[in-house]
Amino acid sequence: MSKLIIAGGYPLHGKVKISGAKNASLAILCGALLAEDEVVLENVPDISDVRIMLEIMGTMGAKVRWLANDILSLKAPEQVTEEPPYNLVKQLRASNLLLGPMLARYKKSQISLPGGCNIGVRPMDLHFKGLVALGAEINLDRGSVQATTQGLHGTRVYLDFPSVGATENIMMAACLARGQTVIENVAKEPEIVDLANFLNSLGAKIRGAGTDLIKIQGVPKLTGGRYSIIPDRIEAGTFMVAAAATRGDILLENVIPRHLEPLSAKLRESNVEVLEGEDSVHVKAIGIEAKNIDIKTMPYPGFPTDMQSQMMSFLSTVPGTSIIVENIFENRFRVADELKRMGANIKVEGRMAVIEGVTELQGAQVKASDLRAGAALVIAGLMAKGETEISNVHFVDRGYTNIEQKLTSLGARIRRE
Ligand SMILES: CC(=O)N[C@H]1[C@@H](OP(=O)(O)OP(=O)(O)OC[C@H]2O[C@@H](n3ccc(=O)[nH]c3=O)[C@H](O)[C@@H]2O)O[C@H](CO)[C@@H](O)[C@@H]1O
Numbered sequence: 297m298s299k300l301i302i303a304g305g306y307p308l309h310g311k312v313k314i315s316g317a318k319n320a321s322l323a324i325l326c327g328a329l330l331a332e333d334e335v336v337l338e339n340v341p342d343i344s345d346v347r348i349m350l351e352i353m354g355t356m357g358a359k360v361r362w363l364a365n366d367i368l369s370l371k372a373p374e375q376v377t378e379e380p381p382y383n384l385v386k387q388l389r390a391s392n393l394l395l396g397p398m399l400a401r402y403k404k405s406q407i408s409l410p411g412g413c414n415i416g417v418r419p420m421d422l423h424f425k426g427l428v429a430l431g432a433e434i435n436l437d438r439g440s441v442q443a444t445t446q447g448l449h450g451t452r453v454y455l456d457f458p459s460v461g462a463t464e465n466i467m468m469a470a471c472l473a474r475g476q477t478v479i480e481n482v483a484k485e486p487e488i489v490d491l492a493n494f495l496n497s498l499g500a501k502i503r504g505a506g507t508d509l510i511k512i513q514g515v516p517k518l519t520g521g522r523y524s525i526i527p528d529r530i531e532a533g534t535f536m537v538a539a540a541a542t543r544g545d546i547l548l549e550n551v552i553p554r555h556l557e558p559l560s561a562k563l564r565e566s567n568v569e570v571l572e573g574e575d576s577v578h579v580k581a582i583g584i585e586a587k588n589i590d591i592k593t594m595p596y597p598g599f600p601t602d603m604q605s606q607m608m609s610f611l612s613t614v615p616g617t618s619i620i621v622e623n624i625f626e627n628r629f630r631v632a633d634e635l636k637r638m639g640a641n642i643k644v645e646g647r648m649a650v651i652e653g654v655t656e657l658q659g660a661q662v663k664a665s666d667l668r669a670g671a672a673l674v675i676a677g678l679m680a681k682g683e684t685e686i687s688n689v690h691f692v693d694r695g696y697t698n699i700e701q702k703l704t705s706l707g708a709r710i711r712r713e
């Protein structure tokens with residue numbers, strides 16, 4: 297089990313290139329199952345979630361080849377005979393995104409439920425609601441979802457909550473359904489728009505992605521194509537917060553500044569300078585003053601839950617009283633206990649955390665409980681006095697390409713053991 301060891305106290309300086317988006321890549325890889333010909337994807341991040349997804353797709357008969365560090369070719373199988381193995385599926389939450397495309401392309405899908413995870417229960421009722429409305433029959437049998445259909449047909453579905461995964465699964469399934477599907481109250485995350493753009497580039501007819509109503513006119517088949525995945529707004533956000541937390545000055549390249557707005561707004565409220573270029577963002581944090589920052593996580597364009605833990609680390613040394621309300625995942629405050637071990641003053645009450653800024657954090661041995669908790673501890677380690685040792689680094693590797701190399705190039709003292 298590897299650990300990250302960080303000697304803290306060095307402000308980040310310099311330039312960093314952001315990789316492709318984890319959440320867009322995972323959905324797009326699943327969407328590639330709908331394509332009858334080869335699909336080439338560019339700007340794919342080299343992270344463990346992507347590698348596990350490719351392994352799962354390999355067991356289903358997909359042919360995958362890496363053409364460069366961040367470019368891969370994928371050819372979906374004509375048929376899928378075997379259920380993807382549980383030992384792989386359980387490692388990856390996003391394996392639930394295979395359901396919709398498998399059902400649409402192969403008329404059946406049998407896949408283990410990935411289960412809840414450290415950040416919450418994560419039910420799939422909305423995914424099922426949409427797929428059943430499209431004409432699927434769904435049964436749960438010993439932890440597996442068995443979905444079959446005689447043929448999907450267009451429908452109208454209202455999502456009770458704008459779930460990212462349910463929007464993606466239903467949208468992918470509807471691409472090959474007969475007739476028109478209308479999905480209301482959908483998620484508007486940039487990754488949904490990226491998935492829709494990708495599918496449209498293969499011949500799908502999706503309109504409205506990025507608004508709260510998506511219309512899909514089913515087509516008989518999708519072809520192959522070449523597509524470049526959007527940059528990862530959460531990786532970018534993590535580096536922005538790391539720069540703010542260490543009172544540094546960095547330039548992020550390969551970003552879409554509009555996707556970072558909800559975070560940039562909160563950083564600016566904390567007196568951090570955030571200057572947007574066309575595909576870059578400059579973050580400069582020199583004069584951080586006493587501030588009381590309030591954050592409520594919300595579906596996009598609200599403040600992303602995936603940036604909440606990292607902000608908690610930063611706010612733990614911003615003078616003043618800050619409040620974070622977590623509205624998306626019920627268990628996302630576990631990192632507070634680790635930050636407290638480093639000297640942070642945080643009180644958690646249900647879905648609310650109250651953070652009294654302290655002058656500094658001290659290095660300690662801490663443990664990541666999930667991906668973004670791990671990122672938050674890296675940020676805490678970078679600003680703490682002394683050495684921080686972070687265990688459970690496999691969580692961090694789920695979502696960050698070459699994190700030590702990127703941070704080292706910005707002047708951090710970080711190594712893996
Ligand atoms: C691989 C991927 O893209 N993961 C992202 C995706 O997760 P994911 O797609 O799982 O997140 P959802 O948007 O579906 O979940 C949001 C909320 O809806 C609830 N819910 C969801 C589905 C359902 O059928 N029933 C239900 O009640 C969940 O428990 C949660 O409370 O969006 C989250 C919210 O932006 C991000 O934090 C994750 O990084």
Ligand SMILES: C=C(OP(=O)(O)O)C(=O)O
Pocket residue numbers: 389390413415602667668695
């Ligand atoms: C919660 C996250 O991802 P996943 O949905 O893949 O668990 C995340 O990226 O922070």
